Amino acid sequence: MGNMVYDGPVKAYDTALENNVDVTSVSGGEKTNPAWTSEIDNDAFAGALKQTLQKQGLLSGSGRYQLEALLLEVDQPMFGLDFEVTTRVKYILTDRDNGAVVLNETIAAPYTATVGDAFVAIKRLRLANEGSGKANIQGLVEKLSELQIQPGDISLAQ
Numbered sequence: 001m002g003n004m005v006y007d008g009p010v011k012a013y014d015t016a017l018e019n020n021v022d023v024t025s026v027s028g029g030e031k032t033n034p035a036w037t038s039e040i041d042n043d044a045f046a047g048a049l050k051q052t053l054q055k056q057g058l059l060s061g062s063g064r065y066q067l068e069a070l071l072l073e074v075d076q077p078m079f080g081l082d083f084e085v086t087t088r089v090k091y092i093l094t095d096r097d098n099g100a101v102v103l104n105e106t107i108a109a110p111y112t113a114t115v116g117d118a119f120v121a122i123k124r125l126r127l128a129n130e131g132s133g134k135a136n137i138q139g140l141v142e143k144l145s146e147l148q149i150q151p152g153d154i155s156l157a158q
Helices: 042-055 121-146
Strands: 021-027 064-075 083-095 101-113
Touching: 021 042, 042 064, 042 121, 083 121, 101 121
Parallel strands: 021 064
Antiparallel strands: 064 083, 083 101
């Protein structure tokens, strides 16, 4: 989990998001089968997501904005020297007060681990999974930093 946490610089966010995002669900992941291949499970991805949001000053246990993450795909190679893994995660950020969807974005993030990173293939695949998960969470952080939430802009009323 720790290797998926985005620990880059803290970005500027709309003040409505600061300490106001609650991770409500993470689904679609798979547990690693020690006899087969490395995977990204829901708990590890949720933990990395929460730690990242906390470091960015966004996480709240009961925030106005609810974040759901659905791991749609973890595309992995079966064999090779360099392992490129691409994660596709759908993020949905909803305003708890009025039910408005603030963000509905699918992010695809590739990451390649080479023989130089790890000689043993299973470790190389784990590193590629973690790198792709981290890159995906970084993509979410970028999207959140671009959000502009103005009072009255988000409404279900016609």
